Amino acid sequence: MAEAFKNAFNEQVITLMADIFKRTYPAFRRDDFISGCMETLEALELKERVGLIVDQLDRFLPADFDEFANILLGAMHPAEDNTELAPVECDETGLRGFPAWPLIDAVTKRGIDEPEKALPVLKELTKRFSAEFAIRPFIAKYPDYCVSVFREWIKDKNRHVRRLVSEGSRPRLPWGIQLKALVTDPGPMLPYLEALRDDEEEYVRRSVANHLNDIAKDHPDLVADIAADWLKDASKNRERLVRHACRTLIKQGHKGVLQAFGYGAVGEMKADIRILTSKVVYGEALAFDVAFSGGAQEQGVMVDYAIHFVKANGNTAPKVFKWKDTKLDKTGALKADRKHAIKPITTRKYYAGEHQLEIIVNGVSLSKQPFTLVM
Known part of the structure; x- marks a missing residue:
């Protein structure tokens, strides 16, 4: 020690x-x-x-x-x-x-x-x-x-x-x-x-x-x-x-x-979320993938995601997580997948219920999808 x-x-x-x-x-x-x-x-x-x-x-x-x-x-x-x-x-x-x-x-x-x-x-x-x-x-x-x-x-x-x-x-x-x-x-x-x-x-x-x-x-x-x-x-x-x-x-x-830093407007970009674990058991992980489309050719993108966690009073509050600093392909598209562990940590208390996953690109929210946390 x-x-x-x-x-x-x-x-x-x-x-x-x-x-x-x-x-x-x-x-x-x-x-x-x-x-x-x-x-x-x-x-x-x-x-x-x-x-x-x-x-x-x-x-x-x-x-x-x-x-x-x-x-x-x-x-x-x-x-x-x-x-x-x-x-x-x-x-x-x-x-x-x-x-x-x-x-x-x-x-x-x-x-x-x-x-x-x-x-x-x-x-x-x-x-x-x-x-x-x-x-x-x-x-x-x-x-x-x-x-x-x-x-x-x-x-x-x-x-x-x-x-x-x-x-x-x-x-x-x-x-x-x-x-x-x-x-x-x-x-x-x-x-x-x-x-x-x-x-x-x-x-x-x-x-x-x-x-x-x-x-x-x-x-x-x-x-x-x-x-x-x-x-x-x-x-x-x-x-x-x-x-x-x-x-x-x-x-x-x-x-x-x-x-x-060169991350411009998202314009008509879309983010289609697919939740792979619609019910997440506490201690396991939220799995999801996202298909981005409609962006500019080889556009720089800062991709983040937010999880809107359920609080003790039943309301939700978002926590933003960094994900990708990359570029779209020549067609203005990108595919990405992620697993986010939901396990005991000292800085957060979890509550069961419907949470939201939000995808954010260059500071703009593009889409949300719900998932359920089971305690």
């Missing part, structure tokens, strides 16, 4: 941190820091352990932010790239990986009222462990100032600094505080995403894609327009970025996004 992430902070690591701080700040109360951390550490989960260490650093490091920041920077590992590190990858020369996390959070706690001093420290710390969560309170409180700082960061030679611009400012970053102003209006960050879209590092480009996917949840038409623009004369790397950015909208069948 894999080691629990919380164990990245154990007595060995706490002692190493104490020794490093003692070296960079001779007045550091090493033994008191260790005992203050270890008194309750074992009972805590990962984020609670980080919070405990932040509190102990706040207790034993100087109140003056400049002195505090210099001590933290002096405790950093000299290497400026952390991407391939194991959770604990530091030594007596300095901190990086998970052990650098509390230092980053300590900067936010101490420096939230001094962004002009705190952000340069986060810029250095993010090279050792991502500051994507720690920077978000600054973006929320000082949006204009942060945007001005980002103008320089997008040109930084270190990929982690460039990525921090796009990842730290994601409107709906999972596990991070929501940046409500950017949820409402993502416009301030769009020039920075465009500047990073062709970054030499896939690591940065993937962050740009995830940022756009966040925006798509609130502004789907805007992202569709961006996709259409960015796909003009796009390199393979940018095309992959845009496709990843639009993954949610593609799954939803957003017509503008599908058109941006």
Whole structure:
């Protein structure tokens, strides 16, 4: 069994941190820091352990932010790239990986009222462990100032600094505080995403894609327009970025996004469904085939299907599943078959009754057929 992430902070690591701080700040109360951390550490989960260490650093490091920041920077590992590190990858020369996390959070706690001093420290710390969560309170409180700082960061030679611009400012970053102003209006960050879209590092480009996917949840038409623009004369790397950015909208069948990728109107296309298992016993599979006709010659098609599952109240609700990204033949036709297992999963409770299978092509519903689920 894999080691629990919380164990990245154990007595060995706490002692190493104490020794490093003692070296960079001779007045550091090493033994008191260790005992203050270890008194309750074992009972805590990962984020609670980080919070405990932040509190102990706040207790034993100087109140003056400049002195505090210099001590933290002096405790950093000299290497400026952390991407391939194991959770604990530091030594007596300095901190990086998970052990650098509390230092980053300590900067936010101490420096939230001094962004002009705190952000340069986060810029250095993010090279050792991502500051994507720690920077978000600054973006929320000082949006204009942060945007001005980002103008320089997008040109930084270190990929982690460039990525921090796009990842730290994601409107709906999972596990991070929501940046409500950017949820409402993502416009301030769009020039920075465009500047990073062709970054030499896939690591940065993937962050740009995830940022756009966040925006798509609130502004789907805007992202569709961006996709259409960015796909003009796009390199393979940018095309992959845009496709990843639009993954949610593609799954939803957003017509503008599908058109941006070349999946045009379905016109007079038809989809004749044949249900091969009109009664599906729970634990077995729905089997069906579909004959598509009436499309344009060799037309690109994004074929999805939705199952309208019966809910507890007897109503139905659709769940869309990806199926095929292909082309029609020279006669504008296509034949395809599928089996969809209906078996126990943790994310859905099944109910007996009449369900519906729906076929969707390029975001347009073409046909439906019923089947019965027997529990």
